[in-house]
Amino acid sequence: MTLSIRFDNSYAQELVGLYVPWQGQEWPHPRLALLNAPLAEALGLDPEALRSPDGVAMLSGHAVPESARPLAQAYAGHQFGGFSPQLGDGRAILVGEVIDPEGARWDIHLKGSGRTPFARGGDGRAVLGPVLREYLISEAMAALGVPTTRALACCTTGDRVLRQFGLEPGAVLARVASSHLRVGTFQFFAARGEYDKLHLLLDYAIARHDPDLAGVADAALQFIARVGARQARLVAQWMGLGFIHGVMNTDNTTISGETIDYGPCAFMDSYDPATVFSSIDQMGRYAYGNQPQILLWNLARLAEALLPLIDAQEERAIARASEVITQTQTAYRSARDEVFSRKLGLDVPDAALVEGMHKLWEGQGVDFTRFFRLLPQALRGVDAPLRALFAAPAGVEDWLAQYRAAVPDPVAAEARMGMVNPVYVPRNHLVEEALHAASFKGDMAPFNALLSLLQAPFEPVSGMERFEHPAPADTPQVVTYCGT
Ligand code: AMP
Ligand code: MG
Secondary structure (H helix, E strand, C coil), X not given: CCCCCCCECHHHHHCCCCEEECCCCCCCCCEEXXXXXXXXXXXXXXXHXXXXXXXXXXXXXXXXXXXXXCEEECCCEEECCEEECCCCCCCEEEEEEEECCCCCEEEEEEECCCCCCCCCCCCCCCEXXXXXXXXXXHHHHHHCCCCECEEEEEEEEEEEEEECCXXXXXXXXXXXXXXXXXXXXXXXXXXXXXXXXXXXXXXXXXXXXXHHHCCCCCHHHHHHHHHHHHHHHHHHHHHHHCEECCCCCHHHCXXXXXXXXXXXXXXXXXXXXXXXXXXXXXXXXXXHHHHHHHHHHHHHHHHHHHHHHHCCXXXXXXXXXXXXXXXXXXXXXXXXXXXXXXXXXXXXXXXXXXXXXXXXXXXXXXXXXXXXXXXXXXXXCCCXXXXXXXXXXXXXXXXXXXXXXXXXXXXXXXXXXXXXXCCCCCEHHHHHHHHHHHHHHCCCHHXXXXXXXXXXXXXXXXXXXXXXXXXCCCCCCCCECCCC
């Protein structure tokens, strides 16, 4: 292999016992379908080299540069509330870490690169539709300013994989993250009672994400608080966009506070806290409105895993950890009030106005994204389009009166709102349309058109009005499937 990427391998070197050295599978005809050239450049990688046969070999998983020590990561996790002591990368590998020109460390990770020792019953594969879904939604999230893993490339493998609706093109996603450490990574060692290794893992995570905590007396506790603060901000941003992750298991909850694992996720059209899209979430555990509670539940699982490192005396450790969870709950509340107040164009957060707006939406079928785009004109007195979003707009007048009173300078507010309220989000029907054309007709044009709108989501493009609106009323509700 002539590809000269200098990989660093801190995870492989420092976390023995938390992975299995592993290579990707060899594919019949690996082909590069998409490359995120600006991201490659930001990482200090040469897009042309990534497009070369050796680049494609690396991005599809079957050959890696000399400097890499590819591996499958082990982790545990609570899935829908039930604990699995061993999950791990069943169909993924960490190729290695690259250091960007600014000195930041990034994981290069492949999903769909073949079976690993953690595959259990799975086939180790990924198919084009779900890989493109993750590519599209993670790039949309990045453009919306939400912390997220990024999509570097999508390769097709040249063979076909059996899924729910028949044979689909096999694919591999290359993604980038500030790390792939999850709450479940800590649960792995905790469940085995391997506290020395748990300590090593904590030191490693601190060095990577919170270096100022290195050597601090109550580092474990402070680390949990940092993770809580990042996750609180993250979930507040999701809520502000109507985003539903769909599988907030502890193995899909990062230490970095980045959104990870876009499976059965979706943006809701009309506001309803009970909205769920995932076919496997029968109980609505991960519904839109439950996400803030689940964030705290997942943080409590991290705290539980780290208890012995908080305080040797268990009761004291539990009391201190509980305090951190309570603080995180408060942090979430203020992050959420801030996010929604910014969406209203306010200078100063106004919890009562935000609360009133949520009340106003109840049972009204209001399109979440459109509501915020129509607010500036409602501020100026043109409120018919906004009222038309409501099934019964009775309370709108009163709330608008309070809102106008809270905004002394509507022009400045409108400018601020234009920067946080997107015109375009990856609405389900548009995403499905684009993925269907790519997977079943070999036509990437709808995907590319949608991707380009989502990469600049605050800029209206004339002629693209269809992309601003929810699905026509007769469109069936989209369900997204796991086991993708
Ligand atoms: P996810 O729901 O995508 O977060 O995956 C949960 C676990 O199942 C992870 O350990 C994955 O690696 C594993 N997994 C999901 N799909 C497959 C597959 N097709 N083959 C092997 N493992 C899989
Ligand atoms: Mg996962």
